[in-house]
Amino acid sequence: MSLVGLLAGCALVRDREAVALVRQEAVQEAAQSGAVQSGAVRPPAAARTVEQFDTTSAAQKQAAVKAAEEKAAKGEGRALGRTVATLGDAAQPGLWIKTPLVRAPASGRVLNRATGKAVVLELLPLSGPKTAGSHMSLAALRAIEAGLTDLTEVEVFLN
Numbered sequence: 001m002s003l004v005g006l007l008a009g010c011a012l013v014r015d016r017e018a019v020a021l022v023r024q025e026a027v028q029e030a031a032q033s034g035a036v037q038s039g040a041v042r043p044p045a046a047a048r049t050v051e052q053f054d055t056t057s058a059a060q061k062q063a064a065v066k067a068a069e070e071k072a073a074k075g076e077g078r079a080l081g082r083t084v085a086t087l088g089d090a091a092q093p094g095l096w097i098k099t100p101l102v103r104a105p106a107s108g109r110v111l112n113r114a115t116g117k118a119v120v121l122e123l124l125p126l127s128g129p130k131t132a133g134s135h136m137s138l139a140a141l142r143a144i145e146a147g148l149t150d151l152t153e154v155e156v157f158l159n
Contacts, residue, residue: 040093050148053090056139061119064095065143068109068118077109077157081130085110085152088135095121095143099134101156110136110154112144119143123158 041055071077080101088098097110101123108123121140126132134156138148146152 042093043091047091050138050142054138054142055093056095056137061095061139061143064120065117067120068111071109071120071157071159072111072118077159080108080156080158082113082153082155083132083134085134085136085141085146085154086150087141087148088137090138092137093139095119095137095140096124097121097134097136097140097154097156098124098126099156100126100128100130100132101134102158107159109157109159110140110144111157112146113153113155115145117144120159123156 043053043055047053080099083099083101085097085099088096097108102108102125104125106123107120109118109120111118119140121137126134133151134154136146136152136154141148141152144152144154146154
């Protein structure tokens with residue numbers, strides 16, 4: 001009986017390792033395309049201000065905005081649709097959007113229709129209907145010049 005439990009445990013560990021490997025490969029692919037900063041730093045536990053929570057450097061944001069401008073100018077990417085984005089977990093670093101418009105992590109970009117600003121970021125799946133809203137990182141909202149307490153309509157593109 002204990003042998004059966006041990007074998008089941010091994011299968012569970014293998015499944016978790018496989019999921020972790022797929023996730024790691026998706027993040028590496030997104031990082032190579034400029035969507036995610038490698039080495040994103042979590043904010044300190046004592047963080048209280050926007051600047052303390054936003055650990056993405058100005059240079060990283062500028063590079064992601066420039067990459068988005070270049071992709072748009074070349075007509076790259078496939079439009080996935082529009083969504084209303086709100087601030088996601090401010091303690092989760094990097095440039096990302098959790099949206100029901102994707103089923104798996106991918107590299108993409110969002111365009112703030114109100115400001116015309118766009119940023120390359122990681123697209124992360126969020127369960128729910130495609131008409132549901134999305135959650136964006138603090139750094140991404142700041143990069144597209146969106147209000148942190150606003151409901152911001154963004155257009156989402158798959159790179």
